[in-house]
Amino acid sequence: MASFEVEGGRRLKGEIIPQGAKNEALQIISAVLLTPEPVTIHNIPDILDVNNLIDLLGGMGVKVNRIDRQTCTFQADDVDINYLRRDEFKAKSGHLRGSVMFAGPMLGRWKKAFIPKPGGDKIGRRRLDTHILGFEKLGAEFTYFPEDGFFYFTTEGLKGTYLLLDEPSVTGTANIVMAAVLAEGTTTVYNAACEPYLQQLCLMLNNMGAKISGVGSNLLSIQGVDRLYGTEHRMLPDMIEIGSFIGLAAMTQSDITIKNVRLDQLGVIPDRFQQLGIQMNFIDDDIHVPAQDLYEIQTYMDGGVLTMYDHPWPGLTPDLLSIILVVATQAKGSLLVHQKMFESRLFFVDKLIDMGARIILCDPHRATVIGLGRQYPLRGIKMSSPDIRAGVSLLIAALSAEGKSVIQNVDQIDRGYQNIDTRLNALGASIKRV
Ligand SMILES: CC(=O)N[C@H]1[C@@H](OP(=O)(O)OP(=O)(O)OC[C@H]2O[C@@H](n3ccc(=O)[nH]c3=O)[C@H](O)[C@@H]2O)O[C@H](CO)[C@@H](O)[C@@H]1O
């Protein structure tokens, strides 16, 4: 497996364009199964998870015409759904989380579906209850095969109903919406996830002929239709990549302009980085982060230590907490990071501690960072990337550190970040893929 050799301590300068959004892509590309007509998607990120999902569709017989690395036309007019029972599918789908979202479209269109044991980041328990309970209420029955963690669903026909989700699961909401668009009658989904990527999914489905209202809220109403049609769709820029670049710029004292960020879709993300003391200039739709010697973490109004925690949208996404944590190590001031959703996402701090960061891991969900305002720069070490976001956080740490670092297992980073080494080297970083 590849590694990155990183020479730290360089200041970066220039412009960078964020890739299309990974987590939107996984929803949107699954939705092409809902119609036999062609669907063209633009701004697809060229990353492992998305390429694996596209390969799985190809394996099912979906016609995949990759016009260029960012644009693809899919046509699901001759699909071999039994491919999903084969060992090849089970093995390949285990590499990513997104493959769970084939189930909703399959149930809607073919009345049967499979959920293999999903992959994705090993960041704690990732239950599928919301998906399964939702399908059940829509009229599906399921069998579970414990030997390979495989769920098999069948239905005589989905029927619209009222669903109060047990939690606003992102992929769970997407799956339920994709099943309900072809169900008979009206489905109401309350406590739905409502992040921009789900809004984009609903927008695309409506453009295909679906009737979804309430988009952007946690109360969706879906009037089932008989069939969906082809469409074209453009993916949003990846908000987690944008946040990663803001953090990278601050941490390495770099002057970076992040282009075309769709500021209107970033929610609280810019505010959270500003609370870390990072200056940003918003110019049209770009974010300019000027080189800053020092950034100082704000306190609460009463002087209390700031806490950053994840929360379903419009709260802060858990996917940015690792990056926020690493950026706080070089700030002046203290921060409590509270990762509420996942219980194994903070363990990577032991590597930051080895690099010289002052962090107290209070428990699996909470870490206190004591930022000493660059008094003690981090030092380069050898480490391994445990998950996508921790991997990028370690890369940011290595880029700011004195000396050389080696990051092993960079497949984890490649799952979510497109050619990150080449793109950062173009700004002046020194990252060698070995
Ligand atoms: C492919 C994809 O889109 N992956 C994203 C998606 O994963 P995914 O859709 O798998 O995540 P879910 O939204 O289902 O929730 C993730 C975990 O958080 C817990 N949970 C969820 C909601 C809640 O209000 N409270 C709570 O504790 C769940 O029990 C679950 O264990 O959403 C996660 C949460 O934003 C992100 O980290 C993942 O990057």
Ligand SMILES: C=C(OP(=O)(O)O)C(=O)O
């Ligand atoms: C946790 C993540 O991804 P996945 O759900 O695909 O594992 C992520 O994108 O940070």
